Amino acid sequence: MIDYKLLHALALVVxxxxxxxxxxxxxxxxxxxxQRIKTLEVRLGQPVLxxxxxxxxxxxxxxxxxxxxxxxxxxxxxxxxxxxxAESTARVRIAIxxxxxxxxxxxxVGAFCRESGLLMDLVIEDQDVGLRRMREGDVAAxxxxxxxxxxxxxxxxxxxxxxxxxxxxxxxxxQFPSGVTVAAFGQAPAIVFGPNDQLxxxxxxxxxxxxxxxxxxxxxxxxxxxxxxxxxxxGMIPESQVTSELEAGALVRVDPTYALDVPxxxxxxxxxxxxxxxxxDRLQDxxxx
Amino acid sequence: MIDYKLLHALALVVxxxxxxxxxxxxxxxxxxxxQRIKTLEVRLGQPVLxxxxxxxxxxxxxxxxxxxxxxxxxxxxxxxxxxxxAESTARVRIAIxxxxxxxxxxxxVGAFCRESGLLMDLVIEDQDVGLRRMREGDVAAxxxxxxxxxxxxxxxxxxxxxxxxxxxxxxxxxQFPSGVTVAAFGQAPAIVFGPNDQLxxxxxxxxxxxxxxxxxxxxxxxxxxxxxxxxxxxGMIPESQVTSELEAGALVRVDPTYALDVPxxxxxxxxxxxxxxxxxDRLQDxxxx
Numbered sequence: 001m002i003d004y005k006l007l008h009a010l011a012l013v014v015x016x017x018x019x020x021x022x023x024x025x026x027x028x029x030x031x032x033x034x035q036r037i038k039t040l041e042v043r044l045g046q047p048v049l050x051x052x053x054x055x056x057x058x059x060x061x062x063x064x065x066x067x068x069x070x071x072x073x074x075x076x077x078x079x080x081x082x083x084x085x086a087e088s089t090a091r092v093r094i095a096i097x098x099x100x101x102x103x104x105x106x107x108x109v110g111a112f113c114r115e116s117g118l119l120m121d122l123v124i125e126d127q128d129v130g131l132r133r134m135r136e137g138d139v140a141a142x143x144x145x146x147x148x149x150x151x152x153x154x155x156x157x158x159x160x161x162x163x164x165x166x167x168x169x170x171x172x173x174x175q176f177p178s179g180v181t182v183a184a185f186g187q188a189p190a191i192v193f194g195p196n197d198q199l200x201x202x203x204x205x206x207x208x209x210x211x212x213x214x215x216x217x218x219x220x221x222x223x224x225x226x227x228x229x230x231x232x233x234x235g236m237i238p239e240s241q242v243t244s245e246l247e248a249g250a251l252v253r254v255d256p257t258y259a260l261d262v263p264x265x266x267x268x269x270x271x272x273x274x275x276x277x278x279x280x281d282r283l284q285d286x287x288x289x
Numbered sequence: 290m291i292d293y294k295l296l297h298a299l300a301l302v303v304x305x306x307x308x309x310x311x312x313x314x315x316x317x318x319x320x321x322x323x324q325r326i327k328t329l330e331v332r333l334g335q336p337v338l339x340x341x342x343x344x345x346x347x348x349x350x351x352x353x354x355x356x357x358x359x360x361x362x363x364x365x366x367x368x369x370x371x372x373x374x375a376e377s378t379a380r381v382r383i384a385i386x387x388x389x390x391x392x393x394x395x396x397x398v399g400a401f402c403r404e405s406g407l408l409m410d411l412v413i414e415d416q417d418v419g420l421r422r423m424r425e426g427d428v429a430a431x432x433x434x435x436x437x438x439x440x441x442x443x444x445x446x447x448x449x450x451x452x453x454x455x456x457x458x459x460x461x462x463x464q465f466p467s468g469v470t471v472a473a474f475g476q477a478p479a480i481v482f483g484p485n486d487q488l489x490x491x492x493x494x495x496x497x498x499x500x501x502x503x504x505x506x507x508x509x510x511x512x513x514x515x516x517x518x519x520x521x522x523x524g525m526i527p528e529s530q531v532t533s534e535l536e537a538g539a540l541v542r543v544d545p546t547y548a549l550d551v552p553x554x555x556x557x558x559x560x561x562x563x564x565x566x567x568x569x570d571r572l573q574d575x576x577x578x
Binding site: 012014015016017021022024025052054056057091098101102103105106107109110111113114117119120121122123124128174189195196198201210211212213214215216217218219220221222223226227228229230231232 | 301303304305306310311313314341343345346380387390391392394395396398399400402403406408409410411412413417463478484485487490499500501502503504505506507508509510511512515516517518519520521
């Protein structure tokens with residue numbers, strides 16, 4: 001069996017940002033912590049930490065840390081029946097799409113985290129990468145728009161996000177003076193989240209245009225809205241993210257009748273403990289819109 | 290010399306999201322486009338595209354695309370003196386810290402992009418990774434808090450971001466009922482942007498605490514604010530990002546007198562053309578605060 005005191009030392013070095021601080025937290029000398037990490041690396045046959053000014057987990061180290069946190073999560077369930085074992089630092093690693101995190105996620109899971117003391121390690125990934133990381137055991141759950149279940153995991157629908165093509169009024173006046181025409185699509189700068197974001201392509205295809213178009217790439221939900229507000233381009237934005245900007249007229253609909261509803265699915269490992277099951281109940285109860 | 294019609298085909302396949310659409314854009318058949326990509330891969334000795342449902346550039350392909358866009362940027366300068374050569378699809382790849390993108394970036398560079406037609410390919414990286422990608426030629430510029438210049442690049446200071454430890458009022462009441470004590474630091478859940486984010490550690494160290502502490506990891510500026518609003522934790526947030534939340538009392542200062550000023554530096558390659566030089570002037574004129 002794995003020697004968990006080695007993993008615990010690894011987790012503390014990463015969390016505290018150094019060997020010395022981890023030693024203080026463990027009541028050990030810096031060299032004793034260093035020795036635990038070395039022992040772990042010898043057993044594993046590869047480094048678990050990159051020794052930079054602030055030590056960082058290597059991919060192998062990260063895998064170990066994820067396992068460590070999964071074990072802590074299971075220990076957490078155990079401590080519900082055996083309170084003497086209770087500790088409160090379990091952290092669950094979740095892959096999530098950026099727009100959910102920038103909008104409804106906090107308000108839906110906040111109360112649950114406060115009540116349960118659950119800590120989250122959120123990673124932003126598109127669905128392909130998120131589901132792959134789940135398959136590899138690197139994350140415990142994944143929120144994305146794919147309904148393809150992973151073997152050994154459950155998949156439940158938790159709601160829908162409605163996207164609309166939005167822009168600033170001055171952008172509309174300069175780029176779409178004659179309305180949203182196919183001719184304008186090839187010229188008007190758009191904003192696209194990243195190379196895997198197909199929402200803009202789907203909008204244009206639905207309106208009869210499939211050619212190239214100038215676009216900025218902006219992998220930040222909030223940054224995306226800021227570029228649109230600054231008139232740098234138009235793009236597909238979750239309606240719920242910009243209610244005040246729409247009310248104030250700072251953003252307007254590029255194509256008033258067009259909306260794209262993106263379903264959201266929650267993938268999580270069976271047998272990963274009560275905390276994830278309860279979180280899943282909370283997500284399903286809320287039914288995101 | 291590189292055969293740029295092959296790189297152009299690669300860029301279009303990625304931008305249009307497929308071989309057929311790239312062919313339409315080029316006035317070629319799908320198989321002619323496919324042949325160009327294969328020729329490129331044979332010359333390079335490795336794949337440039339991952340053939341998924343939506344083709345994606347491999348790391349080698351991405352390096353080529355970055356070079357392609359740098360050449361396009363230089364062509365853009367040339368077209369100022371030789372207008373007959375003008376095309377408007379140059380895109381500059383910039384590594385940027387998430388908080389700048391979520392706050393002031395769009396409003397500062399928006400006008401310049403609109404006037405010049407410059408397109409941006411933004412990638413969010415912390416400074417270590419951002420500067421490494423710049424050294425490797427993967428990005429043309431990097432905005433971060435490091436003032437260590439890269440050989441061959443210029444480094445100019447563009448301003449400062451002021452961070453404060455903030456939380457919701459109910460979080461303060463439940464986690465810091467007796468004020469911000471060292472004892473509370475080890476128990477109160479914090480929010481940290483990612484493993485390399487040291488702002489929270491610096492705040493606690495300045496207040497005399499260097500041990501471990503429970504924390505969520507949330508690599509999204511907007512998500513970070515949402516988790517704080519939901520009372521899930523407290524954390525270091527740019528003051529300028531949450532002026533309305535502070536005014537409305539939805540967020541309050543955890544430690545009223547504490548502020549951390551993070552300087553921002555702009556690194557860019559010399560000889561990378563007029564567009565970047567003009568953008569640099571614009572950034573320096575604005576002097577971010």
